[in-house]
Amino acid sequence: MSSASLTHGETNLADFPPVQQSRTGFWFIGLIAATAWCAAALVIGGLPDIDDFERTGLLAKIAAGIAGTLFFFAVGEQITGFTTPAKLRNAGPWLLLTGLALTAWELTTAKYTLLPRPFFASPQALLEVFTDDYPRLGDSVWNSVRLLAGGYVIGAAVGFSLGVAIGWSRAIGYWAHPVLRLIGPLPATAWLPVAFFAFPSSHNASTFLIALATGFPVTVLTWSGVAGVNKAFYDVARTMGASQRFLVLKVAIPAAMPSVFVGLFMGLGASFSVLVVAEMMGVKSGLGWYLQWAQGWAAYANMYAALLVMALMCTGLITLLFRLRDRLLAWQKGLVQW
């Protein structure tokens, strides 16, 4: 047989990522960024504050530390002979911009009253929240994550199972479809009054709402994924003796996974907004509650700190989901990079 002759010519494994440019030598942008951070440190430490901020010294030290590190990487390469990490080099323009922005922010809020206080908090006030109020902030993050994870996992699991069932069984689809159409598009937050009344604790009620918000997109996209599976995939498995169970677990579900992940991403986004609303309205803990508490006391710096932490939490969770998807769907071509 002559199969070997053809197989070699057809090699098609060239799916390599573009080659990472490894520039070396003097890092010019790094040096400018170092200068910007140096200026920030000088402004923060050198000029008198308009108020008695407690963390001015620490902030100046941090800025100086960043300036020093950047300076080291910018010129150190010539002296010590190691290479600056490509990622750091790549971030050069951003580092420059943030250095300049910090200087401007410091000048307008802490050194001169150019922006109305207290709504515009100064950098050192924000830093102070992290250094002094971290127990409460950390506690809030922990409570938020716990509440979110509980609701999300329940919602995703129920939505996934329901979606597979609807996609697979005509009978289940018959009963579930109208209910899903009526209730699904309703924003989960509309259930808030009912939920807080019906559940024994506000924690349970919030878990339910988050599960609801997550469950709908996961159900619909799992369902559409299962319904869209190439029918020939089933024929192939059936002629080889596959059972119904095999067809569901080894054909329908893996084939539907890309669609399921779209649902999981949408569900995660929806769950964030329900989480914040639920925490503001009922649960007396978590970042949503912290935000509202800070606003009530006109503690704007605390509010910004909580917003920042919340952003980090949300992006962290999305990143986690992306990682999971990249691992499970490695077989797919052209995945979006996060």
Added chain:
Amino acid sequence: MVGNLAEQQPTAGARVDVVDVSHRFDFDGKALPVLNRVSLRIAPNELVSLLGPSGCGKSTLLRLVAGLETPTIGTISADGDRITGPHPSRVVMFQDPTLYPWRTVKANVSLGLEARGLLRRQAHRVDEALQLVGLTQFATAYPHQLSGGMAQRVSLARALVNDPKLLLLDEPLGKLDSMTRMTMQQELVALWQRSGFTGLLVTHDVEEAVFMSNRVIVLSDRPATIKADIRIDLPFPRHRGDPRLAELRRQILGVLGLDTDW
């Protein structure tokens, strides 16, 4: 190149009896007759080609023999047992490779053994099947990394790993470029000669039918009836330039009503 998978099989191919089969589909609420009283006996280890105009019902007949669908009227049996559903002894290879994109080449080939819970005991068969089609090197590749010809080879390996008594081929080479196609025609014939399966090959290519099979069944337009049943008693391996093949080809084109154009 041919591993022992093909040689270690003393099993004979299946005998297939298609008895007075008619079939129709529901199409827009109306009945669409596709097969009209088709009767056909395929002897063990024969390689039979089904030839006919597009849309006449070739694939339908193949699906009925595979047990993927049940005929409206008539019976089909394999070795005397009536076919009522799919069975791993009758494996289909489709025009599209229909590999599972989430499985590696090796995992795709393992499919049949895995579905029947035999994978752990017979894992070596997967490697043998891969070796048989010359893709051992690509065991860990994903389908999107393969060319059309390679993908169809994987599909063949996936069918052969089940040790079928009847291999049903629905235009398996239809989408390949002509060079790959000719190579794979030769490979399929060689494989069929070495191993013990009965083959039923749907094709729309007269050349392919006369080159590969012992018998060519020509079907009419829809609803399909058997128009001609032509034996080809030439030994394998055959040569494409053989004047007897050219003569057979002319004869079959005549049955199809295409002789004047060619």
